[in-house]
Amino acid sequence: MHSVERIGRYRLERRLGTGAFGTVWLAHDDDLDAPVAVKVLAENWAHRLDVRERFLSEARLLRKAGSPRVVQVHDIGELPDGRPYFVMEYADAGTLADLLAAGPLPVAEALRLTALAARSAHALHEAGIVHRDVKPSNVLLRTAPDGTRRVLLADLGLAKSLAQASGLTLAAGSEGYRPPEQAEPGAGIDARADVYSLGAVGYELVTGTVPAAPGKVVPPERLRPDVDPGVARTLMRALEPDHERRWPTAEALAEELETCAAVGPAAVRP
Numbered sequence: 696m697h698s699v700e701r702i703g704r705y706r707l708e709r710r711l712g713t714g715a716f717g718t719v720w721l722a723h724d725d726d727l728d729a730p731v732a733v734k735v736l737a738e739n740w741a742h743r744l745d746v747r748e749r750f751l752s753e754a755r756l757l758r759k760a761g762s763p764r765v766v767q768v769h770d771i772g773e774l775p776d777g778r779p780y781f782v783m784e785y786a787d788a789g790t791l792a793d794l795l796a797a798g799p800l801p802v803a804e805a806l807r808l809t810a811l812a813a814r815s816a817h818a819l820h821e822a823g824i825v826h827r828d829v830k831p832s833n834v835l836l837r838t839a840p841d842g843t844r845r846v847l848l849a850d851l852g853l854a855k856s857l858a859q860a861s862g863l864t865l866a867a868g869s870e871g872y873r874p875p876e877q878a879e880p881g882a883g884i885d886a887r888a889d890v891y892s893l894g895a896v897g898y899e900l901v902t903g904t905v906p907a908a909p910g911k912v913v914p915p916e917r918l919r920p921d922v923d924p925g926v927a928r929t930l931m932r933a934l935e936p937d938h939e940r941r942w943p944t945a946e947a948l949a950e951e952l953e954t955c956a957a958v959g960p961a962a963v964r965p
Contacts, residue, residue: 702720702722702733702735702772702774702780703770703772704724704725704726705722705723705724705725705731705733705782706722706723706725707720707721707722707733708720708721708722708723708730709721711732713737714850714852715737715852716736716737716740716746716749716750716852717734717735717736717737717740717750718734718735718737719732719733719734719735720732720733720734720735721785722782724782730785730787731769731782731783731784731785732782732783732784732785732786733780733781733782733783734753734780734781734782734783735774735778735779735780736750736778736779736780738776738778741776741777741778747779749852750779750852751771751779751781752851752854753781753850753851753852753854754768754771754781756824756851756854756856757781757783757851759822759823759824760818760819760822760824761822762815762818762819762821762822763845764811764814764815764818764846764847764848765815765818765819765847765848765849766783766784766786766835766847766848766849767783767784768781768782768783769782769783769784770782783849784837784847785837786835786836786837786847786849787837787838788835788836788837788838788844789835789836790831790832790833790834790835790836791808791812791831791832791834791836791896791900792830792831792832793836794808794831794836794900795831795899795900795903798903799899799900799901799902799903799919800900800901802901802919802921802922802923802926802956803956805897805900805901806897806901806926806952806953806955806956807952807953807956808834808846808900809893809896809897809900809952810948810949810950810952810953810956811846811949812829812834812846812848812893812896813890813893813945813946813948813949813952814846814945814946814949815834815846815847815848816829816848816886816889816890816893816945817944817945817946817949818848819848819851819854819889820857820886820889820944820945823856823857824851824854824855824856824857825854825855825856825857825884825885825886825888825889826848826851826853826854826889826892827853827854827855827868827877827884827888827889828850828852828853828854828868828869828872828892829848829872829889829892829893829895829896830869830871830872830892830895830896831896831899831900832850833848833849833850834846834847834848834849834896835847835848835849853868857885857886868888868892871895871899871905871906871907872891872892872895872896872905872906873891873892874887874888874891874892874909874936874938875909875910875936876888876938878909885938886944886945887938887941887942887943887944888938889945890933890938890941890942890944890945890948891909891933891934891935891938891941893933893945893948894906894930894931894932894933894934894941894948895933895934897929897930897933897952898912898915898930898934901915901919901922901926901930902915902918902919902922903918903919904918906934909934909936910936912931912934914927914931915927915930915931923955925955925958926955929948929951929952929955933948
């Protein structure tokens with residue numbers, strides 16, 4: 696793949712990242728004179744029809760979401776060797792994981808960004824999709840024309856339709872962000888699985904620490920004493936091991952986070 700300079704009309708510029716099943720490239724769409732991100736299935740999985748279908752399913756689910764809060768898919772195609780690829784909008788401002796490289800964020804900013812990620816997840820849920828792998832590296836930032844930052848949810852490699860999610864039989868998700876029901880094969884899930892993961896993202900943005908295992912999460916005010924009790928309660932409710940005790944929807948979590956951000960006193964990094 697290193698020797699390929701173009702994929703269709705897209706001129707490759709540099710590698711953005713490599714995951715378990717594919718590589719994402721920054722490319723330039725010469726016809727539209729615009730940067731794009733191109734995801735290509737890895738060569739070592741090219742012979743696996745199930746992996747190929749999962750790869751294409753991600754593109755279909757992104758397209759199905761049809762929301763400006765979720766990364767948009769512009770094109771799909773196939774390399775001469777038969778490997779599929781799809782073309783997405785490029786998020787030029789990095790990810791929440793990149794922001795965390797400098798340590799925990801100002802509390803109000805952390806809450807606002809988590810609220811935006813929650814609204815992105817709610818857009819997926821409204822489209823009948825559960826993400827199953829919400830974490831800082833899958834929450835992208837893009838500079839809007841007015842200079843503000845847009846938050847985009849990406850990487851639907853583990854996503855499923857909510858109609859299928861109640862009967863899932865395989866564990867999925869990333870440690871620290873994964874709710875207990877996703878760690879147990881055969882346990883059905885719903886949109887509240889993503890609520891847990893969003894709570895973990897907010898917790899990390901506020902404290903700089905990935906939460907411990909479900910049920911063993913250290914209250915955020917112990918790691919950052921300036922955290923308001925209302926903020927701590929909001930995050931800990933999202934991180935409830937029992938999904939019945941969490942925020943009922945990602946939208947409800949977003950609304951509470953926005954309220955906390957509007958009244959919270961902490962505006963600087965610790």
